[in-house]
Amino acid sequence: MKGYQGKIALIDLTEKTSREMTFDDDFARKYIGGSGMGTYFLLNFCTPKTRPLSPSNPLIFMTGPFLGSGIPTSGRHQIVTKSPLTGIFLESDAGGSFGFHLKRSGFDGLIILGKSDSPLVLTLIDGKVGFAEARDIWGLDTMETDARLRSLYGENAGVSCIGPAGEKLIPLAGIFHDGTDARTSGRGGAGAVMGSKNLKAIVARGSSVTPLSDKKNLTELVSKKNALLKEKGAGMNLYGTSGGMSLCEELGDLPIRNWKQGSWKEEVKAITGQRMAETILTGDYGCVACPIRCGRVVGIDGRNVGGPEYETMAMLGSNCLVNDLDAIARANELCNRLGIDTISTGSAVAFAMECYEHGIITEAQAGMPLEWGSGEVLNFLVKKIGEGEGIGELLGKGTRTAAKELGKGAEHFAIHCKGLDFPAHDPRCYKSLAAGYATSTRGACHLNGYSYPWERSVSFPEFGYNEKQDRGADEGKGVMNARFQNLSSLLDSLKMCKFPMLLGVTLADLGYWMKCVTGWDMTNEELETIGERIYNMKRLFNAGHGIGRDQDTLPERILNEVRGTGGSAEALPDLALQLDEYYGYRAWDEKGLPTKEKLEELGLGEFALWLRA
Amino acid sequence: MTNEKGIILKFSGPWRTVSGIEEYFLPMSESITLKELMKKIGSIFEADPGPRSDGFVCLFDEHSGPRAIRPDDIVSPGSTLLFLGTVESG
Numbered sequence: 001m002k003g004y005q006g007k008i009a010l011i012d013l014t015e016k017t018s019r020e021m022t023f024d025d026d027f028a029r030k031y032i033g034g035s036g037m038g039t040y041f042l043l044n045f046c047t048p049k050t051r052p053l054s055p056s057n058p059l060i061f062m063t064g065p066f067l068g069s070g071i072p073t074s075g076r077h078q079i080v081t082k083s084p085l086t087g088i089f090l091e092s093d094a095g096g097s098f099g100f101h102l103k104r105s106g107f108d109g110l111i112i113l114g115k116s117d118s119p120l121v122l123t124l125i126d127g128k129v130g131f132a133e134a135r136d137i138w139g140l141d142t143m144e145t146d147a148r149l150r151s152l153y154g155e156n157a158g159v160s161c162i163g164p165a166g167e168k169l170i171p172l173a174g175i176f177h178d179g180t181d182a183r184t185s186g187r188g189g190a191g192a193v194m195g196s197k198n199l200k201a202i203v204a205r206g207s208s209v210t211p212l213s214d215k216k217n218l219t220e221l222v223s224k225k226n227a228l229l230k231e232k233g234a235g236m237n238l239y240g241t242s243g244g245m246s247l248c249e250e251l252g253d254l255p256i257r258n259w260k261q262g263s264w265k266e267e268v269k270a271i272t273g274q275r276m277a278e279t280i281l282t283g284d285y286g287c288v289a290c291p292i293r294c295g296r297v298v299g300i301d302g303r304n305v306g307g308p309e310y311e312t313m314a315m316l317g318s319n320c321l322v323n324d325l326d327a328i329a330r331a332n333e334l335c336n337r338l339g340i341d342t343i344s345t346g347s348a349v350a351f352a353m354e355c356y357e358h359g360i361i362t363e364a365q366a367g368m369p370l371e372w373g374s375g376e377v378l379n380f381l382v383k384k385i386g387e388g389e390g391i392g393e394l395l396g397k398g399t400r401t402a403a404k405e406l407g408k409g410a411e412h413f414a415i416h417c418k419g420l421d422f423p424a425h426d427p428r429c430y431k432s433l434a435a436g437y438a439t440s441t442r443g444a445c446h447l448n449g450y451s452y453p454w455e456r457s458v459s460f461p462e463f464g465y466n467e468k469q470d471r472g473a474d475e476g477k478g479v480m481n482a483r484f485q486n487l488s489s490l491l492d493s494l495k496m497c498k499f500p501m502l503l504g505v506t507l508a509d510l511g512y513w514m515k516c517v518t519g520w521d522m523t524n525e526e527l528e529t530i531g532e533r534i535y536n537m538k539r540l541f542n543a544g545h546g547i548g549r550d551q552d553t554l555p556e557r558i559l560n561e562v563r564g565t566g567g568s569a570e571a572l573p574d575l576a577l578q579l580d581e582y583y584g585y586r587a588w589d590e591k592g593l594p595t596k597e598k599l600e601e602l603g604l605g606e607f608a609l610w611l612r613a
Numbered sequence: 614m615t616n617e618k619g620i621i622l623k624f625s626g627p628w629r630t631v632s633g634i635e636e637y638f639l640p641m642s643e644s645i646t647l648k649e650l651m652k653k654i655g656s657i658f659e660a661d662p663g664p665r666s667d668g669f670v671c672l673f674d675e676h677s678g679p680r681a682i683r684p685d686d687i688v689s690p691g692s693t694l695l696f697l698g699t700v701e702s703g
Binding site for chain 2: 230232
């Protein structure tokens, strides 16, 4: 078998046992890896009744066929589980090097079940699974944990771990990789699932290389594409993703004052990637096999740590009216050390500030006045959330739950879909994000469909988008979403970053690379169908949890409130129009659910029971 | 291929909209500051890409990658200059 190890480790933490599951070419060609295989195993090992923090909730780590091949940006891995934040499907992808080490350890993925009776480190070394005590590292932050484990297992190991927030089962907790560089599976609370299993960390190391079908051709092609990506991605290399802050502000994309304000023209200049490059930037960081290197390294009190990328800068910054770069960088480091998602944390801070403004949260409750724009308040609340203390205990449950508990109209300030807080792109600016966020399988997510770049600056002729699409139009956006959701599912299964698709990599390139890696001839149509299959599987999991059209909606503020200023001052999305078009294209029924016929067509008949769950 | 001395200019985003082309070879035998070069480019294309130009021009070498430059920095013949489009904010 080419491109794969052909083995998944099935691990029972309760019994501290493991066994290997093997798979063949047919299975691999159908589900690919990453998101696809992860969702397949979730459908098989989880039920609608499984509680997210129970031992029976599987925590799945998956790599992809491209990993280890040198294909640009293919050094990623996917974590799949049921979310304790939303109660539905969760996948959380990360870059860095952990996926590379996991695959080199001899496994394409891990399925972790059960719960250890004491803190544990799981080791995967040269094809062998081991269990080591973790009492002495329980309580350490993610960077301390990484350093301690590397001192034991060597620098050439991959470390994936949780921080104190994951140990305390805080629903905003993520899983962190690569220590100070902080590559993160941040969204949806996978860190709490890991904590619920008493699993502090996973260490992977090995030298098992997967064979490739046509290494010579692949090497030549990769070399050419790397040169192209280096050039086209020069802006991301120089300024990181937060190099786009000013443009996002100009277009009305940037979240400002908890998604209420339309412009912040002068203030934003203090928190851009360009400003970072002039001040605190000390280096850049690239994931395995990435020629772009958009990761930031910043200096804080003499420490070189991962710096804020766009989502973090916007959610901890403009969304809270904080334009203090130093305060944001410190809050980012605090999130990374404690092990919480910067996006949902920023959303929770802005939510708390607005609740305070309206008297729903008092100074006595909060511990200090929660004034907009204060870097001190930002860092105070981040610490409280990450430690699960004081007002942080409430905010760490996510804005949906916090709003319910607070009442008094706080729901209006909770900006989420299905419990997952909005990331930092606005559907009033890029209309495709309306159906995108509403139908995204993990809740509000810009990467689930990743449609908006094609409304901003780039074309995608293979889908018939020969020029950038009108970002203000609703028509056509349902179809656009469905197609890019399928593409994203494919990329999340191959385990590639999405940036190359903006910089000149095509669907045909993916097919050619697949041939070089696996030997399979794959047409664009087959690749798209694989993406569609995987997307339907995720929707099916959610259908089993009562998700359908009624839940595919957006917050009132986004649907009905114009901001009055900025680059999208009067814009509102027509969600109903987009959804009709979206379900129609997907051939789902009027309730927004996959039909039996569609499942059969995609080879998913075995999962039809989920529709009746 | 040409032996003529000059600078390769590569345009993306708003720069490409203004220039209408992806790549342009500007013959030049002497070094020049970026500020002076921008004036030349402005007169060639009779337009200005606007305020978004701040920080969006860099020198590029396929081995060492991009390097940001400031208005007073010198650009030498044989250089490749990238006029960046939007920086992806994903």
